[in-house]
Amino acid sequence: MSAGASKPIASNPGPTRVDPALVARCQSGNPAAQQELYEACMPRVYRLATRLVGPQDAADVTQTIFLQAFSRLDQFQGAARFETWLYRLAVNEALQFLRRQKRYRSVPLETEPSANRDRSCLALEARELLDLAFAQIDPDLRAIFLLRESEQMSYEEIAQTLEIPAGTVGSRLNRARKQLQSVLSRLGWAP
Amino acid sequence: MTIDCHEVERLLSSYYDGELDRPSVATVEHHLAVCRECRSELRRFEDLSSLVREDDRQGLVPPPQLDWNTFARQLRESKSYPAVAPANRRSGLLDPVAVSPRWRPAIIAASFLLAVGLSAWWSLSGPRATPGETNLEAFVRQFIRDPETAQMRLLAQYRGEPIRTTAVARHLGLPIPTRPSAGEPFRLVSLHKLRMPCCDCVEAVCTRNDGTKIAVFGHNCAARVRLGNGKSQQVRCDGKICQLIELPESRFAAKWQVGNVRLLVVGARNKAEIERLVEWLRPDLPSSHS
Ligand SMILES: [Zn+2]
Numbered sequence: 001m002s003a004g005a006s007k008p009i010a011s012n013p014g015p016t017r018v019d020p021a022l023v024a025r026c027q028s029g030n031p032a033a034q035q036e037l038y039e040a041c042m043p044r045v046y047r048l049a050t051r052l053v054g055p056q057d058a059a060d061v062t063q064t065i066f067l068q069a070f071s072r073l074d075q076f077q078g079a080a081r082f083e084t085w086l087y088r089l090a091v092n093e094a095l096q097f098l099r100r101q102k103r104y105r106s107v108p109l110e111t112e113p114s115a116n117r118d119r120s121c122l123a124l125e126a127r128e129l130l131d132l133a134f135a136q137i138d139p140d141l142r143a144i145f146l147l148r149e150s151e152q153m154s155y156e157e158i159a160q161t162l163e164i165p166a167g168t169v170g171s172r173l174n175r176a177r178k179q180l181q182s183v184l185s186r187l188g189w190a191p
Numbered sequence: 192m193t194i195d196c197h198e199v200e201r202l203l204s205s206y207y208d209g210e211l212d213r214p215s216v217a218t219v220e221h222h223l224a225v226c227r228e229c230r231s232e233l234r235r236f237e238d239l240s241s242l243v244r245e246d247d248r249q250g251l252v253p254p255p256q257l258d259w260n261t262f263a264r265q266l267r268e269s270k271s272y273p274a275v276a277p278a279n280r281r282s283g284l285l286d287p288v289a290v291s292p293r294w295r296p297a298i299i300a301a302s303f304l305l306a307v308g309l310s311a312w313w314s315l316s317g318p319r320a321t322p323g324e325t326n327l328e329a330f331v332r333q334f335i336r337d338p339e340t341a342q343m344r345l346l347a348q349y350r351g352e353p354i355r356t357t358a359v360a361r362h363l364g365l366p367i368p369t370r371p372s373a374g375e376p377f378r379l380v381s382l383h384k385l386r387m388p389c390c391d392c393v394e395a396v397c398t399r400n401d402g403t404k405i406a407v408f409g410h411n412c413a414a415r416v417r418l419g420n421g422k423s424q425q426v427r428c429d430g431k432i433c434q435l436i437e438l439p440e441s442r443f444a445a446k447w448q449v450g451n452v453r454l455l456v457v458g459a460r461n462k463a464e465i466e467r468l469v470e471w472l473r474p475d476l477p478s479s480h481s
């Protein structure tokens with residue numbers, strides 16, 4: 001799979017399946033393979049980053065994620081799917097970014113209670129709604145929800161990516177979905 | 192087997208995501224057939240999924256910053272700097288260096304001054320960059336909000352290499368005369384050599400007692416370092432003339448000179464803090480360090 005870097009991200013084509021042979025070519029330092037791998041994975045990682053850290057910082061965070069991924073590529077063993085490895089790195093970096101930012105930010109990430117809440121949300125696009133809602137739930141729950149809903153990972157893959165017991169994925173997703181629903185309905189979301 | 196709403200609720204995500212074993216699926220479906228509450232909960236899960244799908248469908252164009260060519264350049268620049276990818280996040284770039292606290296201020300100050308005298312030592316690791324202007328605007332902006340990321344990018348951009356404090360200390364010849372450590376306002380966490388366009392430069396990251404960070408640069412050239420368009424003024428700090436530059440989020444940068452070395456601090460909170468830094472970084476050096 002080779003998507004151009006500037007093409008919009010396709011509508012949910014299911015989880016990326018990176019050819020292990022491509023990863024191996026990258027590990028041996030093949031520049032064309034590195035480009036192919038980057039262009040295959042970057043758009044989805046960028047989208048995940050956008051939803052995890054917000055649009056302003058997503059490009060920086062994505063760049064950091066791939067700088068790390070490429071310089072640690074030799075540590076990828078091939079036992080797990082490459083995507084699991086990459087997404088683990090991505091989620092960790094995004095969550096760490098949020099923690100650091102929380103420490104240094106003077107304004108809280110949450111949108112302030114404002115007239116927006118009472119305003120009819122019919123005009124809000126799906127993206128705005130989700131941005132507002134994601135900003136108000138715990139980043140860990142945001143991550144697990146997105147790995148399932150947007151990246152369509154199985155519970156086993158989610159458990160590996162987030163390094164959590166597989167048995168807890170369902171209950172965490174329950175919590176994520178409940179919290180999102182309640183935030184969205186407070187925002188006036190009426191599907 | 193029948194189960195109650197509470198139990199169904201517990202299993203609902205697994206059921207919805209197709210991760211439930213067959214007997215449990217039957218049990219949940221049996222309950223859903225008779226319980227409106229749980230059915231509407233399930234419908235809300237579906238609504239949430241369609242909202243995400245709708246957003247996914249709208250597509251998202253990655254910015255040019257993420258084009259392969261731009262990224263590949265960053266990657267090449269970061270290659271010479273191994274700590275961009277520490278094997279273990281916990282042993283990251285801003286780790287404290289193992290050196291007794293009472294040596295730290297002296298070591299920072301000394302290493303800045305040594306930058307003048309140790310060009311032979313440095314040339315072991317590559318030729319000096321051609322003189323030019325260094326632009327730290329982006330670093331400064333990011334450092335104030337997110338020092339770790341800013342630091343990582345800085346090191347990638349200028350091929351930062353950790354300088355071992357022991358090496359600096361060896362060149363100095365211990366013991367280093369130093370002030371007592373009581374009430375020490377800052378703690379050194381990392382020391383790097385950067386190949387800036389203007390010259391090779393030493394950069395130290397220090398933490399305050401509350402864990403927040405400031406960056407100190409030592410240059411041995413007179414080239415301009417750009418820090419942005421903040422207002423600037425000359426002040427006297429600890430008997431030194433300092434140039435004070437306003438940064439975003441009520442932070443300051445300050446420049447002053449010690450011998451031939453130009454020092455630059457990024458992220459100070461106020462003039463008093465700069466004064467403490469100037470005092471802290473005043474070199475207590477032996478007259479000769481050869
Ligand atoms: Zn029920």
